[in-house]
Amino acid sequence: MPLKGVLFSRQELNIARPQDPERFVMEDALTELLDTLPHYGAQAIQLDAFCPSGPQELSCLLSLHHIPQQEALLVAATDRSLALADGLAIATLGYRNPFLPPQSLRQPEIVVEGFEEVDFHFLEQTLQRRHNIPWTVLETRRCILREMELEDLDALYCLYQGASAARFLEPLYEREKEEEYTRAYITNMYRFYGYGMWVAIEKSSGEIIGRAGIQNQSLNGEAVLELGYLVGEPYQNQGYATELCQAILEYAREKTGFSEISCLIAKENVISVHLALKLGFTWQEEVEIKGKTLQRYKKTLQFQKNVL
Secondary structure, three states: OOOOEEEEOOOOOOOOOOOOOOOOOOOHHHHHHHHHHHHHOOEEEEOOOOOOOOHHHHHHHHHHOOOOHHHEEEEEOOHHHHHHHOOOOOEEEEEOOOOOOOOOOOOOOEEEOOOOOOOHHHHHHHHHHHOOOOOEEEEOOOEEEEOOOHHHHHHHHHHHHHOHHHHHOOOOOOHHHHHHHHHHHHHHHHHHHOOOEEEEEEOOOOOEEEEEEEEEEEEOOEEEEEEEEEEOHHHOOOOHHHHHHHHHHHHHHHHOOOOEEEEEEOOOOHHHHHHHHHOOOEEEEEEEEOOEEEEEEEEEOOOOOOOO
16 A cells, blocks of 8 residues: 655644744754655645644545545644544554643554654555554565464464474464454554564565564563574475574664564474574573473674773
């Protein structure tokens, strides 16, 4: 689903201070972002000139610009502007403008503190969140990693039944419970953290060949980041696990605030132990999780600067 229009109020996004010579100032990154919209075939629509007072008027404004509601994104810094999208199929992005009175901003798909890391791809992902379209997170030479959806469960049941490594993992629930769990996982994990366990899809065939990703784990009262993966039996011993995990480690380094990442592996799972060592993990300790004894391997993500 393409993003065709971005609605915003220049007044709301104003960060000018009393001493600034200009009355209206926006973040440089936001100005640059709005300037790139035509390159992607999207329109930037200022609300200040139209002053819509409710959802119906906002809908008419989109019709005037020939933009379907499903292809529009409202960037808003106030609860009043967010209310313009009530009952409409418009995606919303909240912005905490420090120069405005505090706002709840409870409605939008995503809330940002600034626009330094917001690009057109981010805006399209916000649109996808609104319409429950799974994000494509990573791309490797042979695979893509994307967020899971309910339609993937049939393929995952097959993978878990056929993969020898699955005996070391938590099994899938029976179908009805697994669907309920997956819905909650999509809503809570992906939306809140922006990461999780993803499905791995082979580009050449379009088939789901496994799942891999990062998730949160609690060890001795400490929140740690855990790397996990499963590759289906027909795709093993072809370098897929290494390819996927290397891309995920780079993602974890760039996109999370963690300085370290762990692998939790059963001692008998010699293949995963070998992969962890190959990826640069080192043995740390033995831990107990849900009654199972696992080996914790750890790898540094962020390099510390030398202090003289």
